[in-house]
Amino acid sequence: MSWWMAGFDGVPLTRGGWTFFLPDYDARYSEELRERLIDSAFAAIDGTLATRVRRSRHAETWVEHFDQVGGPAAYFKVLDPIRGLNRVARIFKRRRAAHVASISEHLRADAVGVPEILLLGAERRGGREIIVTARVEGFSIARHLRRAKLASRRVVLRALGAEVARLHRAGYIHGDLSPFNVFVTALEPPQFVFIDHERTRRTVMSRFARPRMRNLVQLGHLELFDVTNTDRMRVWCGYAAAFSARRRRAERRRVAAMLRERIAKDRKGGVAGRVAASLGPRREAKGS
Structure with a gap:
């Protein structure tokens, strides 16, 4: 279990300088969908995924559909590295992707609607992270x-x-x-x-x-x-x-x-x- 995701169920995967985490993927995802999620994550990281939704000050968001492999439409949010003094504060905090996983579980336990998390990832050296969620209906x-x-x-x-x-x-x-x-x-x-x-x-x-x-x-x-x-x-x-x-x-x-x-x-x-x-x-x- 990677240190940055400690405390969550699932199996971490290391590939291409990134650590990925698929929550309970054995129970929910086929092997093909799991591989497609990771491939699309790298495409979003490289900026080559087909459809970009928006670019904000701190992140870039892409969308991909997985209907043909039994999966939902998914949003890939690539978070920029933390800059300036915030990097010092981050030493004492968990990774942003890990925080999203944790707070989403708390919100869900309190019956607050949140998107389903499909994939989380963190770059081992560069400081970028990725959060992949299923599209919300509505x-x-x-x-x-x-x-x-x-x-x-x-x-x-x-x-x-x-x-x-x-x-x-x-x-x-x-x-x-x-x-x-x-x-x-x-x-x-x-x-x-x-x-x-x-x-x-x-x-x-x-x-x-x-x-x-x-x-x-x-x-x-x-x-x-x-x-x-x-x-x-x-x-x-x-x-x-x-x-x-x-x-x-x-x-x-x-x-x-x-x-x-x-x-x-x-x-x-x-x-x-x-x-x-x-x-x-x-x-x-x-x-x-």
């Missing part, structure tokens, strides 16, 4: 709200607030709770899956208002997707119903102030237009 909140009818939007937004409150009450703070990192997987009742957990933490900080408010501000980018202030208040009302009413008004003012500042920065940088273009045309709905 649509991101951003895409769902872009196309949903008014009644569906109202129900989903209130349920989203309640689900984020449940996440916080269980002790978690999501590292990047953007509308692209929450998927709607069912509507009656609404169900959600949270993705991208490299920075998600289970922490005592979830007891304090400010870290929780930051997550709500991240969700507040819903304004970029033609969602009104009233719609954003539906998220807040769904969220606030799970907490004490004693400081509800003060927290609402704090969220509003933080959100205005964040949106102003986005508009100044042209983020709204770029995101709207990436989502495509909105489907007009009666009452929207």
Whole structure:
């Protein structure tokens, strides 16, 4: 068992300067699918996989389909090496891929929706890592709200607030709770899956208002997707119903102030237009 994955079931594989880890692959994967996952992982690492989804500041994400070998569509997220002073801090922490495996297990145990992990890997010398997850069925909140009818939007937004409150009450703070990192997987009742957990933490900080408010501000980018202030208040009302009413008004003012500042920065940088273009045309709905 590799030191960086200590504490998890499964068999590590070393190949081409990388250590890979397939959780319980003997029980779930055919030999052919296992080999295809590793081959595609190397293609993503080399930048030659067929379809690239996006490039962020710290990672590159690719997608591949494995229907012909009995597997799902999979997303390959290649994490850049850690730079600067963060490299010192990383000495005392587990690898990012190992953290995703650990936090995903905790979230799943608390009945929070997370993607299925298909493969994890770490470069032995260069510092890069890879996280491969099965595609989540459904649509991101951003895409769902872009196309949903008014009644569906109202129900989903209130349920989203309640689900984020449940996440916080269980002790978690999501590292990047953007509308692209929450998927709607069912509507009656609404169900959600949270993705991208490299920075998600289970922490005592979830007891304090400010870290929780930051997550709500991240969700507040819903304004970029033609969602009104009233719609954003539906998220807040769904969220606030799970907490004490004693400081509800003060927290609402704090969220509003933080959100205005964040949106102003986005508009100044042209983020709204770029995101709207990436989502495509909105489907007009009666009452929207």
